[in-house]
Amino acid sequence: MSSELSEPTSADETRSEAAILSSPRGDVEDPIHRVSYSFRRDGSELWVYTWLEDGAQLPEHYHPSLEEHWEALEGAARVKLDGVWRDLVPADGPILVARNVRHELRNESGRIARMRTRVVPGGRLEEFLTESARAAREGLYNKRNLPTSFRGVAWVAEFALRFRDETVVTSPPPALQRLLLPSIARLSRAGSRSSS
Helix, strand or coil, X not given: CCCCCCCCCCCXXXXXXXXXXXXXXXXXXXXXXXXXXXXXXXXXXXXXXXEECCCCEEEEEECCCCEEEEEEEECCEEEEECCEEEEECHHHCCEEECCCCCEEEECCCCCCEEEEEEEXXXXXXXXXXHHHHHHHHCCCECCCCCECCHHHHHHHHHHHHHHCCCCEECCCCHHHHHHHHHHHHHHHHHHHHHCC
């Protein structure tokens, strides 16, 4: 990935799909997962355009309130849906990722893969991906989604709690997250208030 980061473009500043796809990479770069994204809104739906570098991995997660329709536009990606891996290539057309289905993406093809995802409803997924990418650029967590510092612990706890209605990363296990994250978030807020 380039060391120069472009400023994220909000999906509210709608660009055409052709303009997005003519770019060599997305507007929002995530160096930890080796992906970049661009976004486009269409009514209540969100279109997410994803460039996966060779070696990219989006860790296992699920969406309690969002449905996704993934499509490979160029190259091939490995997709895990409900524990089963398969290849996703342009000839497959869109595939459904229903609510609450655990899923993960990898690019092991040796070249870049470009994906297009229709998200119904669009919800706050753009905000989730943009903030996660920013935290990756700041080094707040590592490839296994584990915090790299106390600041990272505080960020992960607050971030996971704020988006848990739409996106749940499955590592650490969601049951453990439900037990620990509220306490960690409270402690980090209390610590930041006392240091002010």
